[in-house]
Amino acid sequence: MSESEIREPIQKRSIETKEKIIEAGFDLICNDGYYKTNTSKIAKKAGVSTGIIYQYFKDKKDILLSGLDKYADDIFYPMLNISNVKFDKENFIDIIKNMINKYISNHKLSKTAHEEITAMAHSDKDVAYFFYKREMDMTFKIASALTESGFSITNINEKVHIVIGLIDNLCHEIVYHKHNELDYDVMTNIVMAEIVTILTKKD
Numbered sequence: 001m002s003e004s005e006i007r008e009p010i011q012k013r014s015i016e017t018k019e020k021i022i023e024a025g026f027d028l029i030c031n032d033g034y035y036k037t038n039t040s041k042i043a044k045k046a047g048v049s050t051g052i053i054y055q056y057f058k059d060k061k062d063i064l065l066s067g068l069d070k071y072a073d074d075i076f077y078p079m080l081n082i083s084n085v086k087f088d089k090e091n092f093i094d095i096i097k098n099m100i101n102k103y104i105s106n107h108k109l110s111k112t113a114h115e116e117i118t119a120m121a122h123s124d125k126d127v128a129y130f131f132y133k134r135e136m137d138m139t140f141k142i143a144s145a146l147t148e149s150g151f152s153i154t155n156i157n158e159k160v161h162i163v164i165g166l167i168d169n170l171c172h173e174i175v176y177h178k179h180n181e182l183d184y185d186v187m188t189n190i191v192m193a194e195i196v197t198i199l200t201k202k203d
Contacts, residue, residue, distance in 0.1 A: 007055050018056045020046045025060070026067025030075075033112035034064060034120070061126070064117075068130055075106055076131075077138050087149035089200070096192050100167055107175045114176055138164060146199065154203050163195050 007014070024046035028037040039060055043050045057063050068076075087095060109117070120127040142164070143156045153159060170191045174184050 006058060017046075017048060017052065021048065021053055021056060022063060022066045022070055025063035026071055029064060029067065029117075030109045030113050033110065034060075034116040036112075039063075061124070065126060065130060068127075072130075072134060075108055077134050087146050087151060092200070093192060093196060096195050097188075100170065100188060100192070103167055103171045104174055107171060111176050114172075135161075135164065151199070153199060159198050163198055166191050166195060 021042060025037065025042040028041055028045060032041075037060065039050050039053050042060075042063065043053050046053075053063075057066070107114075117127070121131045122128065139157055139161045143153075143160045146153060146156065146160070170188065173179070173182075173187070
């Protein structure tokens with residue numbers, strides 16, 4: 001089916017079918033990896049025919065992108081869900097620690113799936129753009145939340161982006177790399193101290 005023939009569902013049943021396909025496909029990708037997942041497996045898990053899948057999606061990557069769009073804020077970018085968080089200097093370190101813990105607990109991708117999707121973020125322009133957009137959205141949202149909470153930070157976007165990188169690397173180290181020679185409690189405390197310094201130290 002050509003791209004122009006891909007259906008955008010309007011009726012409730014069709015919308016639910018498309019959502020089932022996205023959920024089934026992304027669940028398989030998260031657990032089995034992108035390259036071990038195919039449309040036949042997705043169709044079986046979603047309880048539809050392979051032909052139905054191609055009525056709603058161009059290919060497997062299209063399902064991946066739809067899954068990322070639907071679930072990435074929970075899995076990859078839980079810090080985007082901070083609309084009710086108020087930063088202040090008295091509980092700043094606790095908020096940072098909670099953000100780190102939430103980030104770690106929300107990483108539900110298998111190691112294989114994480115490595116494959118990370119590689120695609122460097123090699124596939126559509127996946128790369130998705131992550132670029134989400135990273136910048138998270139940078140601006142956290143910077144805005146800090147400013148609204150009364151923080152006056154020079155070069156705030158740049159500093160927040162560095163902080164996001166520190167948290168991201170820490171979480172990937174703890175969830176995926178698992179170097180037994182390292183004390184992750186010590187590492188977490190070091191990262192939190194560095195984040196506080198970056199965001200509160202006067203230039």
